Amino acid sequence: MATQQSRSAARLMMAPAVVLLLGWMLVPLIMTLYFSFRRYLPNRPDIEPGWVGFENYARFIGSSSFWPAVQTTLIIVGGVLVITVVLGIILALLLDQPMWGQGAVRILVIAPFFVMPTVSALVWKNMFMDPVNGILAHLWKFFGATPVQWLSQASLESIIMIVSWQWLPFATLILLTAVQSLDSEQLEAAEMDGASYLNRFWFIILPHLARAVTIVILIQTIFLLSIFAEIFVTTGGAFGTRTLTYLIFQRVLESQNIGLGSAGGVYAIILANIVAIFLMRIVGKNLDA
Amino acid sequence: MGRIELKQVKKSFGDVTVIPPLDLEIEDGEFVVFVGPSGCGKSTLLRLIAGLEDTTDGNIEIDGSDATGLPPAKRGLAMVFQSYALYPHMSVRKNIAFPMRMAKLPKEEQDRRIESAAKALNLTDYLDRRPGQLSGGQRQRVAIGRAIVREPAAFLFDEPLSNLDAALRVGMRLEISELHKRLDTTMVYVTHDQVEAMTMADKIVVLQAGVIEQVGSPLDLYRTPRNKFVAGFIGSPKMNLIEGPEAARHNAHTMGIRPEHITVSSESGDWTGTVGVSEHLGSDTFFHVNVEGFGEPITVRAGGDVDLHYGDTIYLTPDPALIHRFDDKGLRIA
Ligand SMILES: Nc1ncnc2c1ncn2[C@@H]1O[C@H](COP(=O)(O)OP(=O)(O)OP(=O)(O)O)[C@@H](O)[C@H]1O
Ligand SMILES: [Mg+2]
Numbered sequence: 001m002a003t004q005q006s007r008s009a010a011r012l013m014m015a016p017a018v019v020l021l022l023g024w025m026l027v028p029l030i031m032t033l034y035f036s037f038r039r040y041l042p043n044r045p046d047i048e049p050g051w052v053g054f055e056n057y058a059r060f061i062g063s064s065s066f067w068p069a070v071q072t073t074l075i076i077v078g079g080v081l082v083i084t085v086v087l088g089i090i091l092a093l094l095l096d097q098p099m100w101g102q103g104a105v106r107i108l109v110i111a112p113f114f115v116m117p118t119v120s121a122l123v124w125k126n127m128f129m130d131p132v133n134g135i136l137a138h139l140w141k142f143f144g145a146t147p148v149q150w151l152s153q154a155s156l157e158s159i160i161m162i163v164s165w166q167w168l169p170f171a172t173l174i175l176l177t178a179v180q181s182l183d184s185e186q187l188e189a190a191e192m193d194g195a196s197y198l199n200r201f202w203f204i205i206l207p208h209l210a211r212a213v214t215i216v217i218l219i220q221t222i223f224l225l226s227i228f229a230e231i232f233v234t235t236g237g238a239f240g241t242r243t244l245t246y247l248i249f250q251r252v253l254e255s256q257n258i259g260l261g262s263a264g265g266v267y268a269i270i271l272a273n274i275v276a277i278f279l280m281r282i283v284g285k286n287l288d289a
Numbered sequence: 290m291g292r293i294e295l296k297q298v299k300k301s302f303g304d305v306t307v308i309p310p311l312d313l314e315i316e317d318g319e320f321v322v323f324v325g326p327s328g329c330g331k332s333t334l335l336r337l338i339a340g341l342e343d344t345t346d347g348n349i350e351i352d353g354s355d356a357t358g359l360p361p362a363k364r365g366l367a368m369v370f371q372s373y374a375l376y377p378h379m380s381v382r383k384n385i386a387f388p389m390r391m392a393k394l395p396k397e398e399q400d401r402r403i404e405s406a407a408k409a410l411n412l413t414d415y416l417d418r419r420p421g422q423l424s425g426g427q428r429q430r431v432a433i434g435r436a437i438v439r440e441p442a443a444f445l446f447d448e449p450l451s452n453l454d455a456a457l458r459v460g461m462r463l464e465i466s467e468l469h470k471r472l473d474t475t476m477v478y479v480t481h482d483q484v485e486a487m488t489m490a491d492k493i494v495v496l497q498a499g500v501i502e503q504v505g506s507p508l509d510l511y512r513t514p515r516n517k518f519v520a521g522f523i524g525s526p527k528m529n530l531i532e533g534p535e536a537a538r539h540n541a542h543t544m545g546i547r548p549e550h551i552t553v554s555s556e557s558g559d560w561t562g563t564v565g566v567s568e569h570l571g572s573d574t575f576f577h578v579n580v581e582g583f584g585e586p587i588t589v590r591a592g593g594d595v596d597l598h599y600g601d602t603i604y605l606t607p608d609p610a611l612i613h614r615f616d617d618k619g620l621r622i623a
Contacts (some may be wrong), residue, residue, distance in 0.1 A: 188341050189374035193388035193435070194362035203387070207378040 029269075034260035041090065043256040056263035065247055070271075072156065073243040077224045079160040080167060081217055087164075088171030088216065089209065092179045093201075094170070105114045113169040117229040123233050124162045155239035162230050167223075178212035179205070218279040225272050244268050251258075290352045291443035291475030292317045293338060298347035300333055300499075308332050308499040310347060315443075315492075320469050323479045324486040324522070325496035331479040334496070335445050338477065339368050352442065362391075367436035368445040368516060371452065373428045375420040375435075382416040385434045392439075398436075406434040409468075426457045433468070443475035450485065462488060483523055487511070495519050517619035520545050526575060529587045529614070541614035541622055548575060550611040553591040558604030562587065564597050577604055 039052045060066060095106060112120065128134050129150035137147035148157045182205065190200045226245050235241045237250060248268060252261030293315040300308040307330045315321050323331045336342045338349060340361035348357045354366050367388075375384050382403060389399045407413045410430040420428055429449060438443055446465070450458045466489050469476050480486055486493050487507045495510065495518070503515040507523075511561040514520035520528045528545045536544040552558065553576070562580035572593050577586045589605060597603055614622040 050537070181373065183372060185370045185372050185374040186376060188361075189368070189370060189435075190376075190387070191341070192339060192361045192368050194364070194391040195387075199391060203379075204376060207376075210378075 019069055032262045032265045032269075034154055034262075035258050036266050037243055038259045040258045041256055042258065052259065056259045057266070060260055060263045060267065065242065068240070069242050069244045069247040072241060073225065073245070074243075075156060076163065076227070076243060078219060079156075080163045081220060083160065083164040084167045084220065085216060086172040086211055087168055087173045089206075089213075091168070091172045092175035093205075096179045109172055110169045112166055113173075115166070117166060117227070118233055120166055121162055121230040121233040124158075124165070129158055151234050152239050155235050155241045159230055159234060159241055163224065163227055164235070166230075167220055170220070174212050174216050175209060178209050182208050191289075214279070214282055218276075218282075221275055221279060222272065225268070225275065244271070290317055291315075291441075292352050293443060293475065293477070294350040295338070296348045296350065296545055297491075298334075298337060298349060300330075300337060300342065300343045301345045302388055306499070308337075308346075311499070311501055313494065313501065313504070315475060318473050320466075320476045320478065320489060320491045320493060321360055322486040322490035323477070323494050323496060324481065324483055324491070325502075326522075327481055329496045330499040331481070332447055335368075335447055335477060335479050339445050340364050343369075365442040366445055367439045367443075367449070369429075369432045369436050369449050371448045373420070373432040373452075375428060376433055378419055380417050380419060381412060381423070381431050381434075384420065384430070384431055385438055388435060388439045391443070402438040403434075406437045409423055409437070409471075410434050410464075418569035425453050426461060427455065429461060430464075433465070437468075437472075438528055446476065446478045448465060448481070450480075451482075458469055458485075465489065487523065493523070495522060495547070502507065513621065514545075514613065515621055517543060517545070517615050520613055520615070520621075526588050526590075530583075530615075531583055531587070533584065535583065536614075538613060542617040543615040545613035545615065545617070546586040546611065548590040550608045551587070551589040552606040552608070553595060554604045554606065555597065555598075556604060558606040560587075560605040560607075561588060562603050562605060564599055564601045564603050567597070569593070576603065578605065580592045580605070 017163070022123065036056055037051060037053065038049060039047065040049050040056075041047050091109065095109065096101075101107070115123075126134070128136050131137050131147050131149045134147075134150075136150065140147040148154060156222055186204055186208075187200055190204050227243070228245050230250065231237055231241050231243060231246050232249075237246045244264070245268065247262040248261050251257050295311060295313040297310040297312060298308065299306070299310045301353060311334075322333060325331055333342065337344055340356070340359060340363075344357055348355055350356060351364055351366075354372075376387065379387065385403050385406060386399050389402065392564055394402075402415070404413075410433060412427070412430055412434060415423060415427060415431075420431065422433065428450075432449070449465070450461050452463060462485060465476075465478075469489075478489065489582055490507055492504060493507055493510055494504050497518055503510060503519045510519060510523045514528075517530060521530060524547055526548050528547045529551075530546050531546070532542065536542060560580045560583075562578040565577040565586055567577070568575040570593070574591050574593055574595055576589050576591060576597065578589055579586050587605065591597075616622055
């Protein structure tokens with residue numbers, strides 16, 4: 001297909017983009033690595049900058065906040081994944097049914113994805129979860145219950161809820177296209193073979209969706225590991241909602257310890273890569289079949 | 290048992306009536322072929338029988354009891370789809386076992402039926418493969434295997450051979466015919482290929498625009514087509530249909546004569562024409578002949594050794610006993 005000539009032309013034309021992207025990626029990465037091996041607290045002139053070897057790494061991991069932060073991160077990522085995948089599949093199956101106003105409904109379902117994280121977190125915080133004026137508080141009062149102090153009493157759950165709301169459209173969209181790509185003759189064959197709707201879902205639809213589900217999980221995990229705005233705007237990392245990303249932010253900006261924060265950043269990169277490799281292999285296996 | 294009866298069955302999609310009310314009887318053990326041009330409603334009719342579409346009106350009876358409202362699984366029919374519709378993530382064994390698994394048959398019985406179906410269909414070596422790793426013909430056999438193990442009252446086939454190459458198609462045609470002889474189960478078979486219809490059927494149903502044009506044995510349809518449409522559809526190459534003065538000479542609006550019922554000569558005959566394109570098949574040669582006064586060229590069959598070429602003069606004599614005559618509505622004149 002591609003001749004020698006067209007290939008070298010393609011390489012030449014792609015070169016600027018590749019160089020730019022490489023620089024974009026490499027410069028911050030190298031700076032992070034550089035700072036992670038330095039003692040560097042710009043607001044403390046009394047502490048001399050200098051090389052410290054792996055001291056920052058040891059201190060970051062040794063800090064009492066590290067493991068809880070990892071745990072919080074995993075709970076949020078896992079919780080959001082479970083909710084978006086399960087609800088995403090249900091919504092995709094519902095949206096696939098012929099119904100009145102299909103186009104409008106589909107656009108409405110996708111809408112949350114276009115709302116900026118900061119905005120959506122603020123809306124949730126002030127309009128839904130506010131213990132005095134929030135809609136949820138009114139609902140609770142209507143049924144005679146005491147309103148829940150969402151962001152302090154059920155902080156982790158609240159954040160999972162907000163983030164799930166944002167990512168559900170993405171999962172639904174990908175899963176909907178997968179549902180639509182299922183050959184209808186397969187479902188009809190299964191129907192003739194005596195499979196009930198539940199059986200058809202379990203034996204035909206779900207295996208067909210497996211690949212799309214892995215892709216949703218892979219992409220979402222990469223983005224969810226770095227959620228920040230939702231926590232910053234709502235709890236500010238309090239009430240056990242401090243994720244790894246948030247911990248790094250606090251180290252760098254609140255304590256102004258750039259070296260320590262950078263070491264945390266390197267840990268985050270390693271964690272993300274472990275997850276990515278792990279998921280790539282699952283996806284690879286699924287794509288082979 | 291597998292007697293299927295359609296009584297005044299009608300099907301519309303919205304405002305469009307695809308099948309106007311229609312009656313049809315399919316006897317137990319019969320091999321019935323629905324044949325007709327693309328879009329005439331063959332698949333729709335088959336899907337109505339299967340229960341994959343609801344009838345707009347009328348009744349479908351299977352073995353004497355009303356099945357119109359029954360879901361597909363309860364009708365005891367098995368269907369083989371054009372795309373095979375195998376489950377891609379299951380092995381061949383699991384594919385074949387699926388209907389039995391849904392019916393909660395005991396494991397030993399499942400294995401027994403899988404073994405015997407695999408042996409009958411030459412699939413024993415492929416039982417652990419996925420459908421994606423099989424050839425088209427093998428996939429077709431898996432689809433048939435999945436239908437057989439259910440031991441259905443009747444098999445429904447929707448153009449099962451249309452995705453196969455010519456050689457394989459002939460082989461599978463024989464295999465399906467043989468399966469029918471061995472199982473002695475009713476089979477309803479949809480195709481637009483009249484050769485398949487002629488070779489396999491006990492009874493052919495010719496459809497056009499949802500209307501049954503004629504029902505009968507292959508030879509009935511070949512010998513006494515009820516109208517011009519059936520005459521042109523059954524037989525290969527097509528029957529020559531001639532209008533104008535020549536037809537009037539035979540007291541008909543249209544006269545029909547099959548290519549194989551015309552005698553070819555290079556010296557004398559009823560009609561004189563010039564040879565156009567000729568198709569040499571080895572055993573036979575088909576000449577397309579332009580005859581003065583006929584609108585369209587006439588197709589004739591001659592032996593493989595007749596030596597005539599483009600532009601040569603040719604003399605044709607139709608066999609008077611085998612001329613078909615049709616009136617101005619296209620119906621056969623007895
Ligand atoms: N779901 C549907 N909605 C509307 N019209 C339909 C639907 N299914 C089929 N039709 C119409 O019904 C007619 C018959 O379709 P059908 O599939 O039965 O044709 P067919 O004889 O099987 O043709 P082919 O040989 O091409 O498979 C066609 O004109 C088609 O457009
Ligand atoms: Mg069809």
